[in-house]
Amino acid sequence: QSVLTQPPSASGTPGQRVTISCSGSSSNIGSNYVYWYQQLPGTAPKLLIYRNNQRPSGVPDRFSGSKSGTSASLAISGLRSEDEADYYCAAWDDSLSGHWVFGGGTKLTVL
Amino acid sequence: EVQLVESGGGLVQPGGSLRLSCAASGFTFSSYEMNWVRQAPGKGLEWVSYISSSGSTIYYADSVKGRFTISRDNAKNSLYLQMNSLRAEDTAVYYCARDSQYYGFDYWGQGTLVTVSS
Numbered sequence: 001q002s003v004l005t006q007p008p009s010a011s012g013t014p015g016q017r018v019t020i021s022c023s024g025s026s027s028n029i030g031s032n033y034v035y036w037y038q039q040l041p042g043t044a045p046k047l048l049i050y051r052n053n054q055r056p057s058g059v060p061d062r063f064s065g066s067k068s069g070t071s072a073s074l075a076i077s078g079l080r081s082e083d084e085a086d087y088y089c090a091a092w093d094d095s096l097s098g099h100w101v102f103g104g105g106t107k108l109t110v111l
Numbered sequence: 112e113v114q115l116v117e118s119g120g121g122l123v124q125p126g127g128s129l130r131l132s133c134a135a136s137g138f139t140f141s142s143y144e145m146n147w148v149r150q151a152p153g154k155g156l157e158w159v160s161y162i163s164s165s166g167s168t169i170y171y172a173d174s175v176k177g178r179f180t181i182s183r184d185n186a187k188n189s190l191y192l193q194m195n196s197l198r199a200e201d202t203a204v205y206y207c208a209r210d211s212q213y214y215g216f217d218y219w220g221q222g223t224l225v226t227v228s229s
Contacts, residue, residue: 002155033215035215035216037156037216039156044206044219044220044221044222045148045156045206045208045216045219046219047214047215047216047217047218050213050214050215050217051213051214051215056214056217086155088155088156090156090158090215090216096173097170098170099158099161099170099171099172100146100158100161101158102148102155102156102157102158103155104155105155105156
């Protein structure tokens with residue numbers, strides 16, 4: 001069971017907007033930044049969003065992140081077939097001696 | 112170009128040991144924190160261990176504490192993970208990931224598969 005909670009699946013049709021939620025607690029999302037990673041089939045994860053809502057260079061502005069309290073969301077607008085992938089949220093957790101925590105991942109299907 | 116290349120994975124019996132390496136290039140390795148993250152077959156990502164740029168600060172996931180040891184050699188631009196007392200549940204692809212305090216895990220290696228089975 002992952003510390004951060006994500007829906008196991010999401011779907012949308014091309015052009016639609018989809019959102020993926022990530023729920024945590026005061027020791028992780030509530031007090032630290034949220035990061036999002038995209039993992040295309042058979043490849044290593046790739047940084048998609050950093051510090052809650054910032055996009056690395058090269059990431060289309062169709063991807064956006066937000067955070068409120070102990071929850072965060074990833075939104076993908078203008079859905080494209082190449083967006084079909086697994087998406088993971090992550091945050092530093094201040095409990096115990098400190099550690100990174102990930103969400104269980106959300107498999108996005110483009111119908 | 113930033114590159115992280117893992118090696119050392121393979122098949123090992125339960126209770127055995129394995130040492131993973133991650134060769135870094137294209138950036139000043141000694142300036143960055145590093146992590147190991149693993150992914151069991153068909154499962155999600157699980158953070159394993161963190162090491163600061165100097166190696167002075169180290170963290171482990173509870174699932175590997177006391178069995179795994181992370182280390183680095185900044186002169187050789189290399190990150191390591193010594194894995195002892197391996198269990199079937201340690202079977203996974205192991206990724207090394209550069210940890211930029213600002214960007215998070217901004218670069219990942221391609222991963223190396225560790226299979227623990229008799």
